[in-house]
Amino acid sequence: MVEIKVLLELQDLDIGLERFRQERRELPAELNELESEFEAIGGQLEAKKAELKALKVEIRDSENQVNQFDESQNKYKQQLLTVKTNREYSALLTEIEGVKREKEELEELIIRKMTAVEAAEAAVKECKARAREIEGRLKEKRGELSGKLKELDGQIGMREKKHSKLAADVPAGVMKLYRRIMGSKISRAVVNARNGSCGGCFAHIPLQKVADIRIGAQVYTCDHCGRILYYDDSESN
Ligand SMILES: [Zn+2]
Missing domain, CATH: 1.10.287.1490 (Helix Hairpins)
Incomplete structure (x- = not known):
């Protein structure tokens, strides 16, 4: 779960970076x-x-x-x-x-x-x-x-x-996965799965997998779009 928090922070940073770099260009x-x-x-x-x-x-x-x-x-x-x-x-x-x-x-x-x-x-x-x-x-x-x-x-x-x-605190494999998804022109690589569906592509996620994502023993990805999934029911959107 700590990884997800870091990944979300990284994602915020990447989104901001892209915006600033675009502005600079x-x-x-x-x-x-x-x-x-x-x-x-x-x-x-x-x-x-x-x-x-x-x-x-x-x-x-x-x-x-x-x-x-x-x-x-x-x-x-x-x-x-x-x-x-x-x-x-x-x-x-x-x-x-x-x-x-x-x-x-x-x-x-x-x-x-x-x-x-x-x-x-x-x-x-x-x-x-x-x-x-x-x-x-x-x-x-x-x-x-x-x-x-x-x-x-x-x-x-x-x-x-x-x-x-x-990024130094994230395992290399997870970081590689994150970078690959972010690099594929997708705006977000880490998405919430709280509605039982992928927050990126809205594909259905089986209940058991949602439960696993909540526990967060490992990093799970969407079978449909490959985005990294996390679970947080306190998010408003
Ligand atoms: Zn998806």
Whole structure:
């Protein structure tokens, strides 16, 4: 009977251990979500920065081109002063008009790109703010998790220690049986037989066997599911 008491204690410890270990395994998942969010916003930020840089280069190139158009225009205007014929004069005017049109188109393009620069700058700012916010939450979460991990490790360690201390007093054969049943994904290896049936699988147990279980001269198991049986009519469930 002493063995059964110890086995029941071991079982409580094992159930608690499994719960704590499960909790410990699931902890990093919360962090993973935030980490991938942080990564995604980092990617967005880099893309926006690259877009901004490209736009600025394009604007600079266009501005250089506008200057070249100005130079051409001035050159043509100088030439206007020296031409001799009306035909040359009107040809130059056509040239000047053409350059002017191209320059205006380019200036409109520059304005559109400047608007795009403003939008990209706003997006970069927003990404940075979002990244900072997520970083703050990550930091907070990491601190929270490491606290929880420490606590869980403490609980697990305490139970493991108690477990091995208790297990040392149980005969090796019984311990092996207990471990085999617990290892088969059954939540409880040691069950009450007080109703004349196995507390695990509810299979009927003959009266004589129930009597033997009550005496507890040895460890009895359920013929149907193999769980270890004990008898306690003071348990409420
Ligand atoms: Zn059973």
